[in-house]
Amino acid sequence: MSEERSLNFLEEIVEEDLKNGRYKQIVTRFPPEPNGYLHIGHAKSICLNFGLTKKYGGYTNLRFDDTNPTTEETEYVDSIKEDVHWLGFQWKNELYASDYFGILYEYAVKLIKNDLAYVDDSSSEEIAAMKGTPTEPGKDSPFRDRSQDENRVLFEKMKNGEFTDGSRTLRARIDMKHPNMLMRDPVLYRIKHAHHHRTGDQWCIYPMYDFAHGQSDSIENVTHSICTLEFIPHRELYDWLIEKLEIFPSRQYEFARLNLSYTIMSKRRLLELVNQKFVAGWDDPRMPTISAFRRRGYTPESIREFCDKIGVAKRENLIEVGLLEFCVREHLNKIALRRMVVFDPVKIVLTNYPEGKKESVQTDENPEDESAGLRDIPFSRELYIDREDFMENPPKKYFRLAPGQMVRLKSAYIIKCDEVIKDEQGNISQLRCSYIPESRSGADTSGINVKGTLHWVSIPDAITAEVRLYDRLFKVENPAAEEGDFKEYINPVSLQVVKQAYAEPSLMQAKFDDRYQFIRKGYFCLDKDTSPSRIVFNRTVTLKDAWIKEQKKSS
């Protein structure tokens, strides 16, 4: 196959526009409303908008669509900027729709002067009632034919704060019988005596999305205004306003938003999870937010790769979360430092290993990356292995430790289990084993071949750490599509905490930017809750586990 990847439909449009000379360069924008944190769905949009101008030349602006002061906050602005940067993109200009409130006001006046807008004294309910339904036409408002002068005066009074919230609106005069409901005299301006995070108390009227978004695109000379499918019906109004206002003709194109299995993407619902404490915050590692993925140990490279792999089209989709996991494993496998950590310890005593003796074994920092070098791990007579790596009555094809069975301790010796010691309750408290002195890694002259290799830690040298294991937040594939409250489908075991795991001592020096693979367990990173008295790790993602599959087959 050729190295040339096929183009998605937006790339085709851009190439065509460049080829036929419609534009010399393209301009896109990423236009979040600062009313929540960015999620993985936004990452798709970010990669698209920035990716297009990176590939074809031009630039991308970051524009905050901050036209609704009651839901927007500076905290969100800051988090959004941080997230876009972290993903690896640099915007040309940092812009705000609120910067254009003055121009937008003038645009509205122009519409009034052209008899294309009017002030309506109807209440919200009355407007809704006159709107009609998708199958029935609407009715004209009794205020629809006010004189131009009256409209001008009233709109100015709206601006000057002479009316109460909700008492009047400015509406476009289009067609109350239009088959597209958005064209049935849409509201352009509403009165809100609310403090805005940037303009303060300067304004008490605020433009609606439809009267701000397209106009902002136009003011910024955005050539390709890329948004999600639900805005398709808005395009007719978008174009109408550009035509009537006679401003730069930005064009809107729509793509299907990302949906990820076993999670939700609605900002409103994510906010609900945060506010009602179902999660610890916007960056709780179980959340689908960018900040959560960052905290959890995902890399920007892996998220970008994911966005690239899922493609762009116009049909609704539900992407398997497994693809995201594949992408992060693929990257982490290349960069993660290998470490050994035991979560649920069983003590091993090597009966033929001299008491008090200690040695050091060497192993790869990362077998996928020779330049990462080697590290030393202390080895001694008493060790921990994970409880799941021993079975008293193993099934067939169980390659781990069992009575009379041999395994290799990773980078150290082959051992054999001689005796199982139990406490009064019948729980295994100790495994007495013998080691094969000639089987030392790198100098193995024993001639013994074993199928299994286990991770381990030396008890006198081990340090302890808290490990947080995350699973999908929801039990069902598509929580948004289920009946009833989506919160009923939350996975009750999405977080499991190992309060005291035993780790090799080198993890004492773990750094925040480093990624680790706990051998045979998964990929981990230091959590921000780490303090001088407590080391905390997050599991980014598990390793693929062929043994689980094998077990399922036989059961």
Added chain:
RNA sequence: UGCCCGAUAGUAUAAUGGUAGUACGACAGAUUUUGGUUCUGUUUGUCGAGGUUCGAAUCCUCGUCGGGCAACCA
């Protein structure tokens, strides 16, 4: 019941009138001091019915199915 989108393997996404391909998954095998990684192979698809054409996933018609539209949200 009006208008607007869409429909290709399990999930995504290509093929732009000329051999239905790729990725993930699944399955089988090889390698392996991580049951990881890597490698090899296999499997599965054009929503339906007509039409145009030498030739249709692609163009046309009619259906079917899925989604969106009745916020002073974006």
